[in-house]
Amino acid sequence: MTKSVFIIGAVLGMLVGCATPGEQTTAAGGYPEWFLNPSNVYPQERYMSAVGSGRDRRDAEQQALAALSQAFEVEIRVDETTRERYRELMTDSGTMTESEIDLTQVRDVRSAQTLLNVQFGDAFMAPDNRVHIVAYLERMATGRLYVDLINRNEAQVSDYLAEANGSQDPLRRYAFLSAAEAVAANNEMLRDQLRIISQPMSATLPSGNSRSAIVSRRTDAAESLPVAIRVTGDAENRILPILRRAVAAERFPITDSAAVLTVEGAFEIEPIDLNPDFESVAWAFSATFGRSGGTSLLSYSDQGRASGITVERATALAYEDMAVSVEQGFARDLRRFLNELVLGSN
Known part of the structure; x- marks a missing residue:
């Protein structure tokens, strides 16, 4: 069944005789005032509000929250990696709590209630058995x-x-x-x-x-921190470019000489007996991030198995898994290492 969401329209001034927000004031036809004339109950200069409709109260609340979230579709975007780094820095340092961080991070409908400091009015069931509810927040x-x-x-x-x-x-x-x-x-x-x-x-x-x-x-x-990257075991040159991108994401220049920092990577793939119906391989990836000259600062390792109809297919899947390990695991640990340099000074 199609879900309906109605954004509350703006009004120019405070209306005299408004109903109190959250009250189930009944207007003509048995419908609540906030449903027929929402601006009478939630004047725009004092509130942000939206009405959601659904199969039940929970569904209606989610739709109302989604509508409120749309009002926060701002031009400035922060990628998920930066969001997570912000969360780790602020909570691990004790500057903010997890709940305070949640107040400002809209990622999905469920996070909107915490974000927006939302309250709900009474639910109303229409003759078609659809539930309607208003969600609102006080601007001040x-x-x-x-x-x-x-x-x-x-x-x-x-x-x-x-x-x-x-x-x-x-x-x-x-x-x-x-x-x-x-x-x-x-x-x-x-x-x-x-x-x-x-x-x-x-x-x-x-x-x-x-x-x-x-x-x-x-x-x-x-x-001022050029990085030299050396790898072994990547004969087909599939993983090296991904490792380079993970390092370059931190804006470190990649160099073949005069490096200040280094990344030493190793990739291994070998056939294994796992399932008689498929060809299988085991893979392992390790990387060390350190200063040029041998001082290790970060060590990362991961391993797994992959199976396919042919050895070639199993190998291809193993490379895909290793690519994810580099893009997500190694890159994540590199960011955490940088965070530890910051937080360790507190």
């Missing part, structure tokens, strides 16, 4: 929450920049600048969301640290 209360989070983020960015300025180690300096960019990126998104919630409150905030300036400094810091 939610705006104050955002202002607090934004100010705390700005303070954290300033602390990271100060640490970067005082660091004599180029890798530590890069780590602090990278952390500052992650927090600044999320704060930029929060500022954009606050403009939607309350333009007057947004206008009172100082401009804060420039993300573009931080990005420029991070790029300059990375340029």
Whole structure:
């Protein structure tokens, strides 16, 4: 059955005699006032609200939350990797709690209720047995929450920049600048969301640290840390390009000489007896990230098995699994290592 979602329209001024939000005020025909005339109950200058409809109350709530989430479709986007890094930095340092982070991260419908500080009015069942419900938030209360989070983020960015300025180690300096960019990126998104919630409150905030300036400094810091990548066992050159991309994602330049940092990778694939109906191979991947000259900073390893109708197919699947290991596992551990450089200084 098609789900209906109705976005609450804006009104120009406060209406006299409005019903109290959340009340099941009945209008003509037995329908609640908030369903027939939502702006009478939830004036736009005080509330953000939306009505959702579904098979049951839970379904209707999800649709109402989805509608509210659409109001936060801002121009500024933060990729999932940066979101997760922001979460780790802020929670592991004790600057914010997990629930406070959730307040500002819209990823799906279920996260919207926490994000938006949402309340629900009473549910209403229409003659067609469809359930309708209104979800709403108070602009001022939610705006104050955002202002607090934004100010705390700005303070954290300033602390990271100060640490970067005082660091004599180029890798530590890069780590602090990278952390500052992650927090600044999320704060930029929060500022954009606050403009939607309350333009007057947004206008009172100082401009804060420039993300573009931080990005420029991070790029300059990375340029002083060229990385040499050497691998064994990748005869078909399938994994090396993926490993290069994982390192380059941190903006480190790749070099064949005069390296400051190194990545030593090893890939192995060998046939095994696993299932008589299929051909199977075992694979293993390991990588060491360190300083040129032999100091190891990070070690990563992963292994698995793959099966196919032919050895060639099993091998192809093994390479796919190893590619995921590099793109997700090794890259994730490299980011965590950088986070540890930052958090370990606290």
